[in-house]
Amino acid sequence: MADFSATLQVLKELVPPALQNPRVGIICGSGLSGLAATLRQTVLVPYDRLPGFVQSTVPGHKSSLAFGLMGSGGGVPVIAMLGRFHPYEGHRLSSVVFPVRVMAKMGVNDIIITNAAGALNPELAVGTIVVVHDHIALPNLTGMNPLLGPQTNLSLPRFLPLSDAYSRLLRKLVFRAAHDLSIKRDALAEGTYAWVSGPTYETPAEGRFLRAAGADVVGMSTVPEVLAAREEGMNVLVLSLVTNAVVIPMDYRSVRDEFEAENTGMSATSVVDEVVSHEEVLALGKLKGDLMKTIVEKVIDLIPSDVSMSVQN
Numbered sequence: 001m002a003d004f005s006a007t008l009q010v011l012k013e014l015v016p017p018a019l020q021n022p023r024v025g026i027i028c029g030s031g032l033s034g035l036a037a038t039l040r041q042t043v044l045v046p047y048d049r050l051p052g053f054v055q056s057t058v059p060g061h062k063s064s065l066a067f068g069l070m071g072s073g074g075g076v077p078v079i080a081m082l083g084r085f086h087p088y089e090g091h092r093l094s095s096v097v098f099p100v101r102v103m104a105k106m107g108v109n110d111i112i113i114t115n116a117a118g119a120l121n122p123e124l125a126v127g128t129i130v131v132v133h134d135h136i137a138l139p140n141l142t143g144m145n146p147l148l149g150p151q152t153n154l155s156l157p158r159f160l161p162l163s164d165a166y167s168r169l170l171r172k173l174v175f176r177a178a179h180d181l182s183i184k185r186d187a188l189a190e191g192t193y194a195w196v197s198g199p200t201y202e203t204p205a206e207g208r209f210l211r212a213a214g215a216d217v218v219g220m221s222t223v224p225e226v227l228a229a230r231e232e233g234m235n236v237l238v239l240s241l242v243t244n245a246v247v248i249p250m251d252y253r254s255v256r257d258e259f260e261a262e263n264t265g266m267s268a269t270s271v272v273d274e275v276v277s278h279e280e281v282l283a284l285g286k287l288k289g290d291l292m293k294t295i296v297e298k299v300i301d302l303i304p305s306d307v308s309m310s311v312q313n
């Protein structure tokens with residue numbers, strides 16, 4: 001098991017005292033590290049200075065923690081991961097969630113986890129921010145769960161309930177923030193996140209399967225972080241930016257028909273199969289990053305400090 005005390009000691013040396021007790025934790029999804037641009041008195045700590053931290057190897061993820069003040073007035077002390085770790089990078093699940101546990105040990109009560117995700121629900125337009133209210137995690141159900149293994153902290157629950165994983169209070173604050181900021185209603189939606197291991201994007205049949213199971217968006221991150229944060233007793237908010245529509249045609253556009261038409265001399269429409277790319281995901285993050293930033297900043301303003309100090313739902 002990783003040694004948190006060594007990590008905490010380094011942070012004590014590198015982070016000024018005023019920022020050493022962050023109240024809110026933020027995890028920036030693919031292309032969303034600009035979230036930290038609104039921090040004041042920012043101090044960056046590269047992951048390679050921190051025992052127990054691995055490196056973010058995915059484009060659109062930086063390998064640094066950012067400490068600073070966010071929001072109006074004096075500001076709220078926050079700690080932000082400018083890049084996250086995914087199991088598909090080859091990182092162990094315990095490494096993926098290590099920073100979340102460090103946040104807990106530094107006193108973070110509320111964590112805002114963002115990600116880029118593909119839409120399974122056809123009603124979700126690209127660019128929508130989905131306030132996640134539930135998840136489906138096939139990897140969890142089949143033995144890939146960051147909480148598997150001997151209990152490392154006996155003060156934490158062995159059997160963690162997840163029916164209340166996504167804080168009702170924090171979710172509602174997102175809609176209050178959007179209202180206060182006059183953000184148009186359809187910029188936001190609510191939905192269920194499906195976690196897949198990646199790094200492959202879904203086949204059309206897999207997309208249909210996840211949709212039929214009740215998921216609205218799909219991505220390759222977040223759920224391990226949610227589990228660790230809940231185990232540590234934090235209140236969790238997850239915001240998914242829809243960066244692409246998952247390709248789920250029912251119609252496979254028969255190549256037999258295409259062949260037969262060509263073979264009989266009739267003109268056949270040549271069809272190019274649609275594909276998604278990480279470049280597309282990052283481009284959307286760039287386009288909509290400001291909206292995510294504005295909402296996160298306002299939510300942080302709205303979190304009552306007395307509520308933040310205790311676990312609520």
Ligand SMILES: O=P(O)(O)O[C@H]1O[C@H](CO)[C@@H](O)[C@H]1O
Nearest residue numbers: 029030115116219220221281
């Ligand atoms: O979930 P984040 O880290 O935002 O990134 C999403 O974007 C990448 C795929 O384009 C995957 O890593 C997926 O999980």
